[in-house]
Amino acid sequence: MITLAHVSKRYPGGYEALKDVSLDIANGEMVFVTGHSGAGKSTLIKLIAAIERPTGGTITVNRQAIGKLRRGAVPYLRRNIGLIFQDHKLLFDRNVIQNVLLPLHIAGFNRHDAAARARAALDKVGLLQREKAHPVTLSGGEQQRLCIARAIVSRPSLLLADEPTGNLDSEYASEIMVMFKAFNQAGTTVVISTHDHSAIAAGNTRIIRLDHGSLQT
Amino acid sequence: MKAWLTHHRQALISSFAQLLKTPFASLFTLLAIGVSLSLPAGLYLLLQNMTQIVGALPAQTEITVFMQNDAGAGDISAFKSRLAHIAGIRDSRFVSRNTALAALSLQMGIPDLASELPENPLPDAWVIVPSTAEPATLKQLAASLRTLPKVALVQSDEQWAQRLQALLALGRYMFTLLACILAVALISISGNTIRLQILTRFDEIEVSRLIGATSGYIRRPFLYFGALQGMLGGLVAWLAVTIATMQLEPYIHSLTQLYASPFRLRTLSIEEIMILLLGASAIGWVGAYLAVGRTLAQIEKSP
Incomplete structure (x- = not known):
């Protein structure tokens, strides 16, 4: 699913966020990326989603080389990736279901199918009763769940979550981790970056540790 | 295909919604666009009407040939037969010195003018209507008439026609210039509202x-908005021009009645209105395209 070979990312100004990182994430795997803040977790997520381009090495996602991707091809790559952000990036000028409908509108679903899918996604995150509510009226945990609903509504094969539980208390956080587990069991590849060790679900989940941009083994 | 149509429909609906969301700001923008557009549209209409007047001027393309005072009946008929060989003459009419004097006395209101004068001071004359109003041809025709025997003076309206044509050409050039300048202004108005x-x-x-x-997908609603805004601005311009002509109509009417002219003030035709609206929306579209392109590039740079 995702292959990194000697990937480095140097930002303009000289800051090196990732140094010679090589790793493989298999299809259907669930992976935690951990490390202190500034270790390069967010950069790794951004590189996989083609929000940033690597300055060295190659990244392959879904058999597509990110570094060589044409600008016009990026949107189609992203439609197969569900992105979950720490700051949710919800749109506050529309209600809950309209937020979830946005990816479907972009992908060109017809109104009827889109509404059915959006409700199914809201149901999965437990927000079906709030579909007409406005995001401002939701709690932090609910906003994060809404962000997750928007990420999974187009049934992507890859979920990328950047610090999804960063702003949540532990109860909400474990709720959300349970959700990710469920998506993974349904066959979705899940990559979660977090600096919160308590959020990492116990069990046999693989953990990738980053330290100052380098992979720790 | 269906998705594509849905996208376009959504973009159009969202453009209308955006316009209605800020009615006052939209209204002012539309007025700004409309007033700017009404300047070239009004000038165009003025030019069209002037061209119409020039076309209707009867005396515009006449050449008057005055014969020498000692020209007799033989010279007149000789002139007439020579005239038949000159190309480019649609009509010719002989005005004898006696006829001219009679007309003059009638015009001046002095019935016994002929008897008051010791002799008729007027020459025999030919009024020649050329088949074209084109200045170069007129000049040529006048020159060839001048070479005929017993001709004293050839007076043509060619200079008049030339001046009028030059004036109209200047007017048309000004229209083009004004239209270009305002197109640039409108592109920046549109670009600016889109940028906001x-x-x-x-x-x-x-x-x-x-x-x-x-x-x-991102560009589409803004492009629709720009085009829609331009078109509505064009509509405002059309309204402004129409109201202005309606205001002028009675004055023009009383003026043309004084001249017993059948001239009627012309308003914009359906084709011209279409061109105005389409041109305005095209300009709005271009402004939007430039603004969105720049912003998209900025987003790409700072993810």
């Missing part, structure tokens, strides 16, 4: 980009 809109919808653009929206 982009700023207020920046989050939406950013999020859409992150969840797989193509540049086309």
Whole structure:
């Protein structure tokens, strides 16, 4: 699913966020990326989603080389990736279901199918009763769940979550981790970056540790 | 295909919604666009009407040939037969010195003018109507008439026609110039309103980009908005020009009645209105395209 070979990312100004990182994430795997803040977790997520381009090495996602991707091809790559952000990036000028409908509108679903899918996604995150509510009226945990609903509504094969539980208390956080587990069991590849060790679900989940941009083994 | 249509429909609906969301700001923008557009549209209409007047002027293309005072009946008939061989003459009419004097006395209101004067001071004359009003041809014709025997003076309206044509050409050039300048101004008006809109919808653009929206998808509602705004501005311009001509109509009417002219003030035709509206929306579209392109490039640079 995702292959990194000697990937480095140097930002303009000289800051090196990732140094010679090589790793493989298999299809259907669930992976935690951990490390202190500034270790390069967010950069790794951004590189996989083609929000940033690597300055060295190659990244392959879904058999597509990110570094060589044409600008016009990026949107189609992203439609197969569900992105979950720490700051949710919800749109506050529309209600809950309209937020979830946005990816479907972009992908060109017809109104009827889109509404059915959006409700199914809201149901999965437990927000079906709030579909007409406005995001401002939701709690932090609910906003994060809404962000997750928007990420999974187009049934992507890859979920990328950047610090999804960063702003949540532990109860909400474990709720959300349970959700990710469920998506993974349904066959979705899940990559979660977090600096919160308590959020990492116990069990046999693989953990990738980053330290100052380098992979720790 | 269906998705594509849905996208376009959504973009159009969202453009209308955006316009209605800020009715006062929209109204002022539309007025600004409309007034700017009404200047070239009004000038165009003025030119069209002037051309119409020039076309209707009867005396415009006449050449008057005055014969020498000692020209007799033989010379007149000789002139007439020579005239038949000159090309480019539609009509010719002989005005004898006696006829001219009679007409003059009638015009001046002195019935016994002929008897008051020791002799008729007027020459015999030919009034020649050329088949074309083209200045170069007129000049040529006048020159060839001048070479005929017993001709004293050839007076043509060619200079008049030339001046009028030059004036109209200048007017048309000014129209083009004004239209170009205002097109640039309108592109920047449109670009600016679109830029403001982009700023207020920046989050939406950013999020859409992150969840797989193509540049086309992001650009589309703004392009529709620009085109729609331009077209509505064109509509305002059309209204302004129509109201202005309606205001002028009675004055023009009383003026033309004084001249017993059948001239009627012409308003914009359906084709011209279409061109105005389409041109205005094209200009709005271009302004929007430039603004969105710049903003998209900025978003790409700072993810």
